[in-house]
Each structure stands twice: as structure tokens, then as C-alpha cells.
Amino acid sequence: MPQFKSWLYNTQHGMFCRLCRQHKPAARKGPGKRAFVEFGGGVYRKDYIERHITTEHHQESVRCQASLASGMSLMNAFEPTVVVEHEAVIGGFKCLYWLIKNELAHHTNYPKLLSLAELLGCDYFRKLKIDQRNNYRSHRIIDEMLEILGEVIEEPVLSEIQSSKAITLEVDESTDVSTARQLDVHVRYLDKEGHVFNQFLDLVELADGKAHTIVTAIKTAICKKGLPTERLYGVGTDGAAVMTGRVNGVVKQLADSYPKIVGVACAAHRLALACKDSSNHVKYMATFRDHLQELHLFFRNSANRTATLKAASITLGVSDLKMKEVKDTRWLSQHKAIENLQRNLPAVLAALAEEAEMRRCPVAKGLYTFCATYRFVAAVYLQADVLPHLASLSRVFQKADVNFLHIKEMVPVTINTLRNIREAGQTPLPGSFLSRLHEDLDNSQGLGAFNIQHEEERDRRGRGQGDGQEATREGQWARFQQEVIHPYLSGLEKNLHLRFHDLDILGAFSVFGPKSAALQDDSANIDNLRILARKFCPEQQNEVLQEWTSFKNHVLTGAFKDKNQADILTLLASEFDEWDNVYPCLSLLAGIALVIPVSSVNCERDFSTLNRVKTDLRNQLQGEHLAACLRISISGPDPKEFPYDKALQYFFRKPRKIHCPNKGCKVCRQ
Numbered sequence: 001m002p003q004f005k006s007w008l009y010n011t012q013h014g015m016f017c018r019l020c021r022q023h024k025p026a027a028r029k030g031p032g033k034r035a036f037v038e039f040g041g042g043v044y045r046k047d048y049i050e051r052h053i054t055t056e057h058h059q060e061s062v063r064c065q066a067s068l069a070s071g072m073s074l075m076n077a078f079e080p081t082v083v084v085e086h087e088a089v090i091g092g093f094k095c096l097y098w099l100i101k102n103e104l105a106h107h108t109n110y111p112k113l114l115s116l117a118e119l120l121g122c123d124y125f126r127k128l129k130i131d132q133r134n135n136y137r138s139h140r141i142i143d144e145m146l147e148i149l150g151e152v153i154e155e156p157v158l159s160e161i162q163s164s165k166a167i168t169l170e171v172d173e174s175t176d177v178s179t180a181r182q183l184d185v186h187v188r189y190l191d192k193e194g195h196v197f198n199q200f201l202d203l204v205e206l207a208d209g210k211a212h213t214i215v216t217a218i219k220t221a222i223c224k225k226g227l228p229t230e231r232l233y234g235v236g237t238d239g240a241a242v243m244t245g246r247v248n249g250v251v252k253q254l255a256d257s258y259p260k261i262v263g264v265a266c267a268a269h270r271l272a273l274a275c276k277d278s279s280n281h282v283k284y285m286a287t288f289r290d291h292l293q294e295l296h297l298f299f300r301n302s303a304n305r306t307a308t309l310k311a312a313s314i315t316l317g318v319s320d321l322k323m324k325e326v327k328d329t330r331w332l333s334q335h336k337a338i339e340n341l342q343r344n345l346p347a348v349l350a351a352l353a354e355e356a357e358m359r360r361c362p363v364a365k366g367l368y369t370f371c372a373t374y375r376f377v378a379a380v381y382l383q384a385d386v387l388p389h390l391a392s393l394s395r396v397f398q399k400a401d402v403n404f405l406h407i408k409e410m411v412p413v414t415i416n417t418l419r420n421i422r423e424a425g426q427t428p429l430p431g432s433f434l435s436r437l438h439e440d441l442d443n444s445q446g447l448g449a450f451n452i453q454h455e456e457e458r459d460r461r462g463r464g465q466g467d468g469q470e471a472t473r474e475g476q477w478a479r480f481q482q483e484v485i486h487p488y489l490s491g492l493e494k495n496l497h498l499r500f501h502d503l504d505i506l507g508a509f510s511v512f513g514p515k516s517a518a519l520q521d522d523s524a525n526i527d528n529l530r531i532l533a534r535k536f537c538p539e540q541q542n543e544v545l546q547e548w549t550s551f552k553n554h555v556l557t558g559a560f561k562d563k564n565q566a567d568i569l570t571l572l573a574s575e576f577d578e579w580d581n582v583y584p585c586l587s588l589l590a591g592i593a594l595v596i597p598v599s600s601v602n603c604e605r606d607f608s609t610l611n612r613v614k615t616d617l618r619n620q621l622q623g624e625h626l627a628a629c630l631r632i633s634i635s636g637p638d639p640k641e642f643p644y645d646k647a648l649q650y651f652f653r654k655p656r657k658i659h660c661p662n663k664g665c666k667v668c669r670q
Contacts, residue, residue, distance in 0.1 A: 004049060014040020017052060019061040026057075085660040086667060088127040089651055090644045091117065092136060096145050098639050100632045103612050106146065111137040127658065134657045143625055148650045150628030152643060153636050157199050158225055164189035165573070166591040167227060168234035169201075171218060171243075171250070172603035173209060176610055178619040181206035183214060184610075185221050186602040188595045194573035196403070196594050198602050200634045201225060203610070203627040211242050215253045232258050233536060236597030239265030239273075260536055262505055266600040267407055268397040274495035275334075275390060281491040284484055288379050289326060291370055292337055295348070296325045298363060305364075308354055313347040332394060335387040342384040342433065345377065346446045353450075372450050374476045375484070377441065381433040382485060386492070389417050398601045404506040405566055407598060411500045415493050422489035426477070438473055508532050509593040511548075512572070512586075513565040517555035525552075532589050540585050547583045569594050609633050 007019045017036040024037065035041045036052050052058055095113045099106045114137065118125045128136040161167055170186040185201040202225065204217040222229060235254055237243035243250045244265055251263030279285040299305050324337035341348065349372055355364035370376060393414050396406050421429060428434035442448050508528040510516055516525050529548055533541040554560045560568050572579050572590035580587045613629050614621050621629065636642065652659075652668050659668040 001046075008036075008049065011040060014042045015044075015049070016040055017058065017061070019065055020058055023061040023064040025060040025064070083660045083662065083665075083667075084124045085127050085658055086648060088124045089136075089658065090648055091122060091125060092128060093145060093149065093644050093647045093651075094639065094642075096142065097149055097632065097636070097642055097644075100146065100149070100629055101636055101639055103609075103629075103633055105618055106629075107139055107142055110142055130657045136658065145647075145651070146625055146628050148647050149636075149642075150624075150631045151650060152647050153631055157635065160191060160197070161187060161189045161199070162226060162228060164191070164591075164595075165231065165575070165588060166190055166233050166595045167231055168236070168595045168597050169218070169232070170198075170236040170597050170600045170603050171214070172238050172600045172607070173206065173214065174607045174610070176614050177616055178614070178622075180622065181209060182607075182610065183217050184603045184606045185218060186600075186606060187227070188597055190573060190591050190595060192575045194570040194575075194591070194594070200602075200606055200631055203606075203630055205622060209242060211245065211248055211250050211253060214242070214250050215257075218250075218254065219257070229258055233260050233592045234262045234264060234596040236264045236266060236600045238269050238600050238603075262535065262596060264506070264596060264598055266397075267500070267598045268394055268601055269599075270499040271390065271394055271397060271496075274492065274499050277495050278488060278491035282484060282488045284375065285379065285488050288376065289334070291367065291376075292334070292341070293326045295341075295367060295371075296337070298367060299351075300325075305351070305355060309347065309351040312350040312354070313344060315347075315350070332391050334383070335391040338380060338383040338387055342380050345380060346449070349447075349450050372452055374441070374452055374473075375480060377447065377452055378434070378437055378477075378480045379484060381437050382488070384433040385421055385429075386418065386489070389414050390492075397599050403566075403594060404509060404596060404598050407500055407506075408510065411496060415496050418489050418492050418496075422486060422493075425481075438477075441473075505531060505535060506596060506598070509589075509596075510565075512568055512590060512593065514555055514560075514563070514568070517552040522552075533585075536589060536592055537585055544585045544589070547586045551583055551586055606630065606634060 007017050009016055009018055015036060020034075020037045033039055034055075034057065037057070041048065041052070092114065095117065096106055096110055099109050099113065114125050114128070130136075167187060167189045170188065171183065173181060173183045176182050183204045183206050185204065186198060187201045188196060188198050190196060202221040204221055206213055206217060222232070235251060237251065241249070244263060246252060249263075251261070255261045255263065279289055299309055324333065324340050326334045326337050349368065352364050352368040352371065355361045356368050393410055396410050399406075421432070421434075428437075440447050441452055508531040511525045511528040511532070516528075519525065525548065526545065529544050530541065533544040537544065555568065560571065563571070569590045571577060572583065572587050573594055574580065609630055610626075613633060614626060649667060656668075659665070662668075
């Protein structure tokens with residue numbers, strides 16, 4: 001049609017307006033994404049297309065095109081109407097957001113940053129200086145702007161959470177730099193496509209660490225943020241007694257109020273406890289761990305000792321090293337310490353020997369006496385073989401999108417790997433560190449220079465040197481296997497099995513796997529479905545079983561054939577496919593399976609951010625303002641992508657001294 005031919009064109013993505021795409025005037029009202037401009041129009045009707053002609057932004061595009069056609073310069077045609085007062089406020093928001101996003105002190109640095117901007121030529125900041133009393137640099141206005149920035153970030157997140165079919169929480173408590181108790185609340189939810197998202201929800205200061213206080217704080221946060229409690233299905237904790245107590249724990253009290261909630265102890269914490277219990281079970285490994293920490297403290301507390309260690313590493317031609325600290329609160333700390341020590345053990349022994357002989361240091365002599373032994377070196381090599389597998393498992397549990405499937409798949413693999421190391425017997429696995437132990441002990445350029453051949457305290461125990469070197473080595477290896485390797489690895493296997501074999505209600509979600517659908521005997525699947533239905537949808541137990549009869553055929557021969565369990569759950573939970581309508585109950589259970597938290601690592605990351613934000617110099621930061629700083633640091637977009645126009649609108653919801661000269665301005669409300 002001739003009235004459309006000059007500006008309308010069609011693509012595979014729909015119809016677009018050539019004028020609006022060229023000039024692209026900003027939308028003054030209505031949605032940010034417009035048909036024919038940001039996305040293609042898909043309704044091929046005359047009235048639908050004519051409706052676009054009457055829109056304000058199309059008329060503006062026609063005027064811009066007419067100005068170009070009449071000879072007006074390109075710059076004048078596209079020159080926007082600049083309101084200096086609005087630009088000044090937006091500039092203030094940009095400066096404040098940049099400071100908070102980079103975790104800098106905003107109260108002290110914000111006025112200085114505005115002064116620097118003025119010095120660099122941003123003259124519109126002078127509009128913020130109304131008079132001596134009103135210059136928009138006070139702590140009160142900074143706090144207001146901070147609250148607005150946090151609200152702009154939080155609003156779309158809360159909207160997505162409220163529309164999710166299933167949500168769960170991760171909660172944990174910690175103490176900040178001002179010794180105030182803080183409860184971190186993190187939320188997991190699904191989008192329309194069935195993908196899992198994790199978002200920081202709130203930070204609440206606690207009066208004490210009692211279960212009732214924590215439960216009250218969680219309920220307050222849920223109510224304040226408007227979370228739909230009927231769709232709250234789980235809570236992840238660190239496994240502390242106050243959280244998981246059967247009589248009056250936090251999870252128990254929440255389950256009394258919200259019956260569909262499932263409590264899950266953090267898998268990463270459980271793994272750390274399993275490793276610690278295994279070390280404590282073997283006396284030598286517990287002592288070995290203590291000496292690792294003593295090595296770190298010995299070199300860290302002295303610049304001279306550190307210089308000696310560096311000189312030894314250069315002399316022996318190994319990498320410049322620094323002893324790593326071993327801490328229970330750092331899950332991968334022992335792995336990094338062992339990795340560094342095994343690679344640079346000759347330099348460490350040389351530095352200890354020099355400190356003991358040249359400077360007569362009794363601490364260095366004691367450490368050298370313990371470390372320059374066959375058993376210590378063998379323990380280092382054993383840990384170098386074992387800890388990488390445990391560290392890989394820990395990294396899996398620390399992923400933001402981890403779910404129960406990772407426990408089900410990864411833990412048995414790790415247990416089998418440890419069993420293979422233990423069952424290797426007298427001949428360690430090829431390529432392992434233990435297989436190189438005796439070779440490295442005989443290397444004159446490395447550990448061989450320290451003549452490590454006998455057990456510690458051999459003279460006091462009455463062990464002479466009558467046996468040959470090979471016989472001594474064989475005896476030492478056999479004794480090390482019997483006293484250290486077998487009990488240590490057996491304890492690891494046992495503790496991993498005890499802490500991870502019982503997934504409780506999470507194990508029932510295995511019914512969605514392709515192997516379950518292929519079972520000839522369907523009784524186990526029926527039992528699992530009844531467990532899930534009784535917990536999450538008790539009014540629809542019959543519907544769940546009816547849907548399963550048809551659904552398993554899709555897994556065996558239909559649309560879900562040859563897909564793994566994770567893909568099946570995602571497709572089933574998506575609201576854009578037909579499965580949400582065909583199997584509504586199973587779709588809900590699939591969504592719950594995806595969002596049930598199996599760790600609280602997101603809370604641990606939030607506490608790391610808290611320690612960076614609330615420092616000794618900012619120890620008065622608290623309450624809503626501290627939560628807003630964390631929200632911006634954790635969830636805020638890049639400063640270039642933040643919607644400052646929206647923050648400007650929120651800013652002028654209150655009457656302000658600053659306003660533009662345009663009468664009837666919709667932003668300033670003049």
C-alpha cells in the first residue's frame with residue numbers, strides 16, 4: 001500500500017519502521033521496547049500498522065526526517081533537548097553509583113568526586129548548589145540517593161521472584177567488623193524458561209543468635225519483600241545446630257509456619273567436615289595439619305625468615321614460594337598449601353635447616369626434625385594425590401547453580417577415586433605423586449640432599465641402622481600404608497558416604513531421571529512420587545500419579561528421549577513449552593527440584609562482600625543502607641548500563657528544591 005511503502009519494510013523477524021529505526025526518538029511514556037522499533041511487528045493487519053502511524057515517537061521521526069529534507073544540519077536535527085537540572089541530578093547518581101559499585105566510602109568521597117567533575121569541566125553540577133544550605137551533598141541526601149539506587153535494582157528482581165513458580169532461600173549468619181550479628185538472606189527462583197537464578201535478598205541485623213530471633217528476622221524479610229510464601233519450598237543452611245535442630249531449630253520453626261519447606265544442610269560445609277573428621281581420626285594426620293599451620297606462621301611472622309626461604313628457592317631453582325595458611329573456614333586452603341609445599345619442599349627444608357644451624361632457632365629445629373622425615377614427606381605426597389579430587393568436588397558445590405544432581409553424580413565418583421588410591425597397595429597408581437616418592441627421595445638435586453631415610457625418633461625407639469636402604473624403605477612404606485594411608489582414606493570414604501548417601505526427600509527427585517523411567521518395576525517410582533506429592537502438593541497426589549503414567553512414555557520414546565535429568569527438569573519446568581500445561585503437577589515438582597538449595601555458598605560470598613564494604617573505617621554503616629550497598633555491589637549492573645533515568649523519576653517523587661524551568665515537566669512535576 002502506498003501509505004506504508006515509504007517507511008515500512010519486512011524481515012524474517014517481523015515488520016520495522018525505517019524512520020523510527022533511523023531516528024529512534026526516546027519513548028516518553030509506555031513500554032521501553034516498542035513494536036516496529038526495538039522488535040518487529042508481527043500482526044499483518046492494516047489497522048495494526050496504521051496504529052503505529054499515530055504514535056508520538058513515529059510523528060517525532062517524521063518531523064526529524066522533514067527537517068533533514070528541508071536542509072537543516074544533521075546535528076541540529078538530532079540534537080536532544082537537554083535539561084541541565086536533570087543532567088546534574090543524573091550526574092550525581094552516576095558518581096554515587098560508581099563509588100558504591102567499587103565498594104568505596106561514599107559519604108566522604110561523593111562531594112570530592114563532584115568537585116573533581118566540576119574541575120574537569122562538568123559545569124552542570126553547579127545546578128546542584130541552590131544556596132548555602134541546599135547543595136545536594138549532605139549525608140541525608142546521599143542516603144536518600146543510595147536508597148533509590150538500591151530500589152531501582154531490587155524492583156525488577158522482586159517482580160521476577162513473585163512470578164516464579166517455585167522459590168527457596170539460603171540463610172546464614174556472621175559477625176561484621178563492628179561485632180554486630182548479621183543474617184544474610186539469599187533467594188533462588190526460576191524464570192519463565194526454567195532457568196535458575198540466585199539473588200541477594202536482604203541483610204538483617206540480629207540482636208542474638210537464638211533460633212527464634214533468626215526465624216523472626218527471616219519472616220520479616222519475606223513479608224517486607226513481598227515473597228509469595230505459598231511458593232516457598234526450601235531453605236539452605238550451613239548445618240549448624242541452631243539451624244538444623246530437630247526440636248526448635250530454625251528449619252523446624254519455618255516448617256511449622258510454611259509446611260512445604262524442606263531444610264538442606266550445605267554440601268560444601270558437609271564436605272569440609274568430612275575431611276576434617278577424617279584427619280582427626282588418624283593421629284598423625286591431625287598432627288601433620290597442625291605443623292602445616294606452624295610452618296605458615298613461622299615464615300609469615302618474620303621478614304628475615306621469609307628472605308631465607310626466598311634465597312633457598314632461588315638457589316635450588318624452584319619457584320618463588322610463600323607458605324599458604326590452613327584454615328577451616330577456607331575450604332580449599334589445605335589443598336593450596338599442600339600443592340605449594342610439595343612443589344617446593346626442598347627449599348622449605350633448606351630454609352629450616354639454615355635457621356636451625358646458623359641462627360640457633362629452636363622452633364626451626366623442631367619443625368625441621370618433624371618435616372625431614374620419611375613419614376612427613378610421604379604424607380605430603382599422599383595429600384597431593386587426594387586433595388585435588390576433594391577440591392574439585394568442593395568447587396562443584398560452590399557453583400551458584402548447583403543442585404542435588406551434582407551430589408548424586410560427583411560424590412560416588414570421588415569415593416571410587418579414593419578407593420582406587422587405597423587399594424593400589426604396594427604399587428601406587430601410575431602418574432600419582434606417591435609413585436614418585438622414592439625417586440624424589442633419592443634425587444641428590446632435591447630431597448636426596450637431606451638424607452631422609454628413617455622414621456622420626458628412631459634412636460629413642462631403639463631402631464638402629466643395620467638394615468639396608470632398600471629394606472628400610474620397604475619397611476617404611478609398609479608401615480606408612482598400614483598406619484596412615486589405609487585408615488585415612490577409609491575414614492574419608494566412610495565420612496563422605498555418611499554425610500552424602502542419604503539425600504532424604506531430595507533422593508525422591510531421581511524419579512525424573514531417564515533410568516527411573518526405564519525400570520520394569522514401577523513401584524519405586526510410585527513411592528518417590530508419593531513422597532514428593534505428600535510434601536509439596538498434598539491435594540493433588542492422584543493427579544501426580546496420573547501424569548506420571550503418560551510422562552514416562554515421553555522419556556522413553558517421546559520428546560524427552562536421550563536427554564539427561566537436568567535437561568528434562570528444565571524443559572518440564574519451562575512455562576514457554578506445552579509441558580507446563582500438559583503436566584502441571586510434574587512441572588511444579590521439576591521446578592522445585594531445580595531451586596532446592598544444596599549449599600549456602602551464596603551467603604558465604606555475600607559475607608565476603610560485606611567484609612569488603614564494611615571496613616574499620618566504615619564501621620558505622622548498618623541497616624538498610626548497608627543492605628543497599630551490598631545489593632549494588634552484588635547485583636548491580638555495570639555503571640554504564642544502570643537505568644539512571646528511572647532513578648531520576650524516583651528522585652522527584654518527593655518535592656525538591658532543584659527543578660527545571662519547564663512548566664508542566666512530568667519528571668519534576670512542576
